[in-house]
Amino acid sequence: xxxxxxxxxxxVQDLSVTFSTRRGIVNAVRGVTFSLAKGETLGIVxxxxxGKSVSSYAVMRILERSGRIAGGQITFDGIDLxxxxxxxxxxxxxxxxxxxxQNPRAALNPIRKVGHQIEDVLRRHARATRSTAKxxxxxxxxxxxxxxxxxxxxxxxxxxxxxxxxxxxIAIALACDPRLLIADEPTTGxxxxxxxxxxxLLADLTKSRGMSSILITHDLGLAAEYCDRIVVMxxxxxVEAGDPKALFxxxxxxxxxxxxxxxxxxxxxxGDLVEPPVPSPTRPVLGAPLLEVRSLRKVFGxxxxxxxxxxxxxxxxxxxxxxxxxxxxxxxxxxTSSMIMRLLDPTSGEILMDGRTMxxxxxAKFARDPRRGSLQMVFQDATxxxxxxxxxxxxxxDPIRRLTDEKPAGxxxxxxxxxxxxxxxxxxFPHQLSGGQKARVGIARALASRPRLLILDEPTAxxxxxxxxxxxxxxxxxxxxxxxxxxxxxxxLHVVRLLCDRVIxxxxxxxxxxxxxxxxxxxxxxxxxxxxxxxxxxxxxALEPQGIGPERHSxxxx
Amino acid sequence: MGPRTKLVLHxxxxxxxxxxGVVVVSFILTRMLPGDPAAYFAGPAATEASIAExxxxxxxxxxxxxxxxxxxxxxxxxxxxxxxxxxxxVVEELARRLPASLELTLTALILSCVIALPLGVAAAVHQxxxxxxxxxxxxxxxxxxxxxxxxxxxxxxxxxLLGWAPSPLGRLDFVxxxxxxxxxxxVIDALLIGDVETAMGAVRQLILPASTLALFTLAPxxxxxxxxxxxxxxxxxxxxxxxxxxxxxxxVFGYAFQNAMLPVIxxxxxxxxxxxxxxxxxxxxxxxPGIGSYAVxxxxxxxxxxxxxxxxxxxxLFVLLNLTIDIIYTLVDPRTREG
Numbered sequence: 001x002x003x004x005x006x007x008x009x010x011x012v013q014d015l016s017v018t019f020s021t022r023r024g025i026v027n028a029v030r031g032v033t034f035s036l037a038k039g040e041t042l043g044i045v046x047x048x049x050x051g052k053s054v055s056s057y058a059v060m061r062i063l064e065r066s067g068r069i070a071g072g073q074i075t076f077d078g079i080d081l082x083x084x085x086x087x088x089x090x091x092x093x094x095x096x097x098x099x100x101x102q103n104p105r106a107a108l109n110p111i112r113k114v115g116h117q118i119e120d121v122l123r124r125h126a127r128a129t130r131s132t133a134k135x136x137x138x139x140x141x142x143x144x145x146x147x148x149x150x151x152x153x154x155x156x157x158x159x160x161x162x163x164x165x166x167x168x169x170i171a172i173a174l175a176c177d178p179r180l181l182i183a184d185e186p187t188t189g190x191x192x193x194x195x196x197x198x199x200x201l202l203a204d205l206t207k208s209r210g211m212s213s214i215l216i217t218h219d220l221g222l223a224a225e226y227c228d229r230i231v232v233m234x235x236x237x238x239v240e241a242g243d244p245k246a247l248f249x250x251x252x253x254x255x256x257x258x259x260x261x262x263x264x265x266x267x268x269x270x271g272d273l274v275e276p277p278v279p280s281p282t283r284p285v286l287g288a289p290l291l292e293v294r295s296l297r298k299v300f301g302x303x304x305x306x307x308x309x310x311x312x313x314x315x316x317x318x319x320x321x322x323x324x325x326x327x328x329x330x331x332x333x334x335x336t337s338s339m340i341m342r343l344l345d346p347t348s349g350e351i352l353m354d355g356r357t358m359x360x361x362x363x364a365k366f367a368r369d370p371r372r373g374s375l376q377m378v379f380q381d382a383t384x385x386x387x388x389x390x391x392x393x394x395x396x397x398d399p400i401r402r403l404t405d406e407k408p409a410g411x412x413x414x415x416x417x418x419x420x421x422x423x424x425x426x427x428x429f430p431h432q433l434s435g436g437q438k439a440r441v442g443i444a445r446a447l448a449s450r451p452r453l454l455i456l457d458e459p460t461a462x463x464x465x466x467x468x469x470x471x472x473x474x475x476x477x478x479x480x481x482x483x484x485x486x487x488x489x490x491x492x493l494h495v496v497r498l499l500c501d502r503v504i505x506x507x508x509x510x511x512x513x514x515x516x517x518x519x520x521x522x523x524x525x526x527x528x529x530x531x532x533x534x535x536x537x538x539x540x541x542a543l544e545p546q547g548i549g550p551e552r553h554s555x556x557x558x
Numbered sequence: 559m560g561p562r563t564k565l566v567l568h569x570x571x572x573x574x575x576x577x578x579g580v581v582v583v584s585f586i587l588t589r590m591l592p593g594d595p596a597a598y599f600a601g602p603a604a605t606e607a608s609i610a611e612x613x614x615x616x617x618x619x620x621x622x623x624x625x626x627x628x629x630x631x632x633x634x635x636x637x638x639x640x641x642x643x644x645x646x647x648v649v650e651e652l653a654r655r656l657p658a659s660l661e662l663t664l665t666a667l668i669l670s671c672v673i674a675l676p677l678g679v680a681a682a683v684h685q686x687x688x689x690x691x692x693x694x695x696x697x698x699x700x701x702x703x704x705x706x707x708x709x710x711x712x713x714x715x716x717x718x719l720l721g722w723a724p725s726p727l728g729r730l731d732f733v734x735x736x737x738x739x740x741x742x743x744x745v746i747d748a749l750l751i752g753d754v755e756t757a758m759g760a761v762r763q764l765i766l767p768a769s770t771l772a773l774f775t776l777a778p779x780x781x782x783x784x785x786x787x788x789x790x791x792x793x794x795x796x797x798x799x800x801x802x803x804x805x806x807x808x809x810v811f812g813y814a815f816q817n818a819m820l821p822v823i824x825x826x827x828x829x830x831x832x833x834x835x836x837x838x839x840x841x842x843x844x845x846x847p848g849i850g851s852y853a854v855x856x857x858x859x860x861x862x863x864x865x866x867x868x869x870x871x872x873x874x875l876f877v878l879l880n881l882t883i884d885i886i887y888t889l890v891d892p893r894t895r896e897g
Contacts, residue, residue, distance in 0.1 A: 060801055062797060062800045062801055064792070065685070090803045090804075090805065090806075091803065092803065093800070093801055093802065093803035094801065094802035094803030094804070095803060098801065098802065099798075099801040101794060101797065101798060101801075103794060106793065106794035106795065107794045107795055107797070107798045108795055108798065109795040109798075109799070109813050109816075109817070110795070110817065110893065111816060111817060111820075111890065111891055111892055111893070112813070112816070120799075120802070120804060120808065120812070121802045121803070121804065124802070124803060124804050124805065124808070125803060156892045156893070158892070158893050169798065172798065172802055173801075173802070
């Protein structure tokens with residue numbers, strides 16, 4: 001290790017973590033070494049299964065029951081953490097080392113007021129007494145810039161938004177002024193603008209309190225933006241470490257190179273994402289308008305509790321065209337895609353296909369409509385959207401039998417070949433398939449009825465970047481081969497830019513901006529679109545040094 | 559009026575349609591019972607004519623809607639008719655026997671909660687250790703042994719072989735006088751007048767039947783407590799609590815147990831209703847003068863005023879029980895208070 005090891009604030013040497021599972025011992029972390037100086041922010045990046053979270057749980061000694069620190073040494077501020085008793089370790093947690101988690105809503109006790117949850121920590125570490133706890137909890141809420149903290153003190157987690165919940169989790173973590181904060185994917189699942197706010201808040205607070213921090217993330221852009229040093233992990237091992245600029249500009253390890261390559265970024269073409277790069281598939285020639293949406297409106301609820309989910313939106317999709325539908329949670333993009341999919345009836349407005357209205361058939365009866373097969377959907381969660389008791393073959397043949405006159409035999413194999421799913425895997429159940437393979441099954445199933453429009457609802461959001469790159473290429477190839485149109489629903493502007501011809505930006509049920517993808521990305525006219533673009537971290541682009549820079553709209557910050 | 563009071567009131571109002579349904583169903587059900595009450599009432603020496611006369615006098619020849627209206631009218635006046643076999647008003651008999659059943663059931667329920675919940679929690683906290691295996695064995699035994707069998711075994715061992723328990727004949731040994739009725743629960747009533755000896759006598763009588771019932775209900779409760787605790791302990795908010803350094807006691811009891819209580823409360827409601835059913839057998843074995851044994855006797859002789867009264871009492875009890883569970887749930891879980 002480096003000679004400065006002695007003075008390091010946190011020093012992890014040769015850490016190994018094993019899990020005992022039904023199939024035997026699994027080595028989740030194998031000989032990991034990293035260290036962190038006082039006041040420094042260390043980024044640990046890697047894909048799922050890289051052991052990045054497990055390493056930090058090992059530092060905190062909060063591994064789940066089946067996990068065990070099998071070897072190595074963890075020194076925090078000169079203390080050997082593995083020599084501490086459980087009681088001593090509990091004293092340390094929350095007071096010296098704190099943690100912020102992914103999925104903030106689940107990270108809070110659902111039936112306890114958030115104020116009380118902050119008080120629990122304060123009182124546990126004797127930072128507050130019964131009489132001062134409430135005031136201090138409110139102060140902690142103020143510190144994370146929650147508006148109206150006195151009122152929020154009495155709120156339950158389910159009454160708060162995701163971003164608000166994450167602030168409460170941060171308030172809990174920082175309540176006792178710890179010296180080290182570990183943030184485990186703190187913004188995954190949050191909207192980009194919320195992500196920006198939460199990350200800025202974390203950066204501000206750690207800096208102003210002189211804290212050290214570890215940011216665990218799969219997002220290279222986020223790591224590049226907020227970390228002083230980066231550790232890249234793969235399969236439980238550190239493959240590379242160093243200064244983010246230098247590391248991303250000149251990655252030494254092939255895995256780091258591949259990771260950087262597969263991350264969607266400005267300037268890259270879809271074919272650049274895969275290793276080795278392939279020429280990007282051609283875009284289909286645009287034909288006549290396929291789908292026309294006219295003044296679509298959806299209102300939920302009645303009377304005073306009425307809420308307008310979709311407010312008078314209109315757009316077209318032409319044959320072979322890919323339209324991106326972008327917006328943050330609650331903007332109405334899912335409601336819109338459900339209405340186009342004819343799962344929901346609009347309150348008013350019309351949806352036409354080939355110039356003929358589809359909204360004359362109520363959603364409840366649309367399943368038997370002959371046009372049903374020409375609309376299909378690919379879902380975000382490839383795992384949850386496949387019947388766990390169906391094999392891949394059954395999942396793909398189901399729509400063939402229900403929506404077409406074709407025979408599944410032969411057609412299933414043809415579809416599998418189209419999406420690059422080896423035939424040998426067709427008789428496996430979803431739990432026997434990898435994430436990427438399940439995504440392929442989901443796409444093959446959607447293509448089974450020979451649809452003319454595919455609604456892709458964040459189809460790659462749950463996938464690792466390297467698999468996302470492959471799936472995106474697959475989607476581009478299928479579009480070129482079949483001439484099918486896509487409605488691509490996403491919150492990731494980099495992905496949208498790669499795939500879409502045109503983009504619609506939605507906010508609060510309305511379309512705020514619409515236009516060709518490139519022009520919107522380069523020169524957004526609406527302030528909301530600009531704020532979305534600003535909030536999106538720019539991933540490093542090691543192999544195309546000219547790709548970075550002109551895309552940034554920081555000069556137009558709102 | 560606070561939002562909680564409003565919600566409780568709302569839930570209470572929702573119970574009313576259920577009660578109306580209960581009245582209708584109890585009426586129809588007893589009219590469908592086989593056997594002719596008039597023939598029974600007239601006695602073995604009756605002629606066709608006298609049976610017809612009695613049937614007429616009992617209003618059994620009226621059209622069903624009229625019979626129903628009469629029934630509702632009587633019901634509102636607190637009149638459930640007279641039992642055919644004993645001649646006593648059904649309301650009085652139920653009022654005397656219901657407390658006996660409730661005393662037994664509630665004692666058993668408390669007993670089973672006191673054992674099952676800590677056991678389930680301990681099994682979850684020490685998953686895979688000896689306490690977990692002990693929990694599993696007890697649970698398996700509890701579900702696989704029918705109540706009348708456990709009852710008889712307990713009587714055989716503790717009364718016949720060991721002589722520790724008093725004779726299994728009712729609520730109180732004949733050497734004691736039953737205490738003046740306040741709540742109808744002998745133990746409480748005896749304590750109210752300061753008669754500790756009678757209270758102890760009543761407790762001694764209660765132990766075996768209550769244990770029998772408790773053993774039966776232990777299984778679902780312990781199992782649910784264990785499963786709910788395991789789920790709560792593996793959830794994200796427990797990880798947050800641990801990462802914040804909260805003590806193991808607060809994590810397990812403050813955070814996990816409170817959340818695990820939600821499914822346990824639901825199970826508790828179901829278990830209580832099972833118990834009211836299982837009561838019938840236990841009351842028979844221990845000659846317990848509850849409503850279960852009353853109903854069985856009434857059924858055997860087609861005493862349909864009594865059966866009707868029993869069905870009605872039980873159904874109302876169920877509705878009230880569900881209402882209570884619902885309200886407790888609402889008070890514990892803030893998420894159910896929405897809407």
